[in-house]
Amino acid sequence: MRVALGVSYNGQGYQGWQSQPSGQTIQDKLEKALSTFVARDRVSTLCAGRTDAGVHALMQVVHFDTDCERTPYAWVRGTNANLPRDIAVQWAVPTTAEFHCRASAISRRYAYVLLESPIRPSVEAGRVGWSFRPLDLAAMRQAADMLLGEHDFTSFRASQCQALTPVKTLLDIGLHKHGAYWRMEFEANAFLHHMIRNIMGCLVQIGQGAKPPQWMAEVLAARDRRAAAPTFSPDGLYFLGPRYDAKWGMPDRTPAYDGLP
Template identity: 70%
Template sequence: MLLSSPAPVPAPTTQRLALGVSYNGRAYDGWQSQPSGRTVQDQLELALTRFSGQPETINTLCAGRTDAGVHGLMQVVHFDTALERPENAWVRGTNSFLPDDIAVQWARQVPHRFHARASARSRRYAYVLHESPVRPSVEAGQVGWVFRPLSLEAMQEAAQTLIGEHDFTSFRAARCQAHSPVKHLLRVDISRRSSYWRFEFEASAFLHHMIRNIMGCLIAIGNGNRPPAWMAEVLQARSRDAAAPTFSPDGLYFLGPVYDADFGLPERTPAFDWLP
């Protein structure tokens, strides 16, 4: 008599969760996991794993990696898990294992077709700059700094040169791993409140150091060292040597990705109201 082979054990049903995460990046070596363990991703995955109580590490995929010293107001990640918990329990439970400078803002169950990076229609960043004869103190590490007055009109004129789809090689770091330097910059908004400037960028995607290199050029134009027309020359040169030095990461904030409305994800967190 032939014995029938045992029936295959069905894989546990998993759900896909998306989280919105905010963090002060000053103490970390950027977002992406590194052997040092001093990254935001390392801290988040450790907290998620401890909260889950499972032996397997929970691995996350993010919407966009940030560099050392760069902050996040709404980084979005996703992961799959068989563990069933209410959405607010994922927020409170994970936060109980996170350091004070990282916090999960929201959790949502999403369809398995959702991908934090691939589903993003665009990404948004803001750079906050303090114009003052004296360097920042209380807000050190949270704002960039210039001591020379800046011209709004000159910077706005220069920024318009960058709008649209271009080869942004001149604003690309040497270590950039993007397959193509061609990106579509959707908007650059520049505003001022008291002594604080806010530069907001939205694009299909960004190259490594792209915003900090653009900021270096905008400031050189804003303080009169270069004319607005210089930005077009830098863009057309397609050479990193043509642009200004990379500006400080201190005032750079990842505002988060933009997704189709049918995913039902928040577009902002309360931290948006704190940002100047």
């Protein structure tokens, strides 16, 4: 039997999603919890989108194969009983071998939450990015629109990116301000390593007035990482989750989705 899980986590204390010798990753903690729950030596998981150190998730989707029969409620409660408090399974869906959390995804969604304030974050430290200068919404939206559609995103690609091609389709970018907080949402068929954080670096420079909106088009056309701004902080980046065809019966979001600023 194949089981899919929706997992949320605060990434501050972890070395990203992917398993490491240190054992201090989300995958390591989840697999340990699952293995304890089903009394197996090891349960191996795959995820919809690997996240870097310090990056959070509201609905990371994973799947694993098992011969253990449990109800969805039992998978959630039993796994959570063995997880640290900053990682939690939100839902479980028994599915078939045809479902693949990564290959079956139609698109992936991220949000970046940013505090605009002359004073650095305190209670939100590690959970929001920060701009100490005011940001111009109109300029940022004008720049963001230049990225929509299918493009070669080499200028926003980390040097260690393992994607087979830098060509991706950015489906939507939404920029919204709630008081002192910004929420910037990105949806694409797939993302390159550090792609959103590199786009954020450019958007913030444009929003602060250091660069004009048309600079974004110049960076994109350059197809050269050196043309873009420095990689922005991981602190405010959240993986909102993938989208799937309705036939798979996977939830579209968790309650926390609408709770971010």
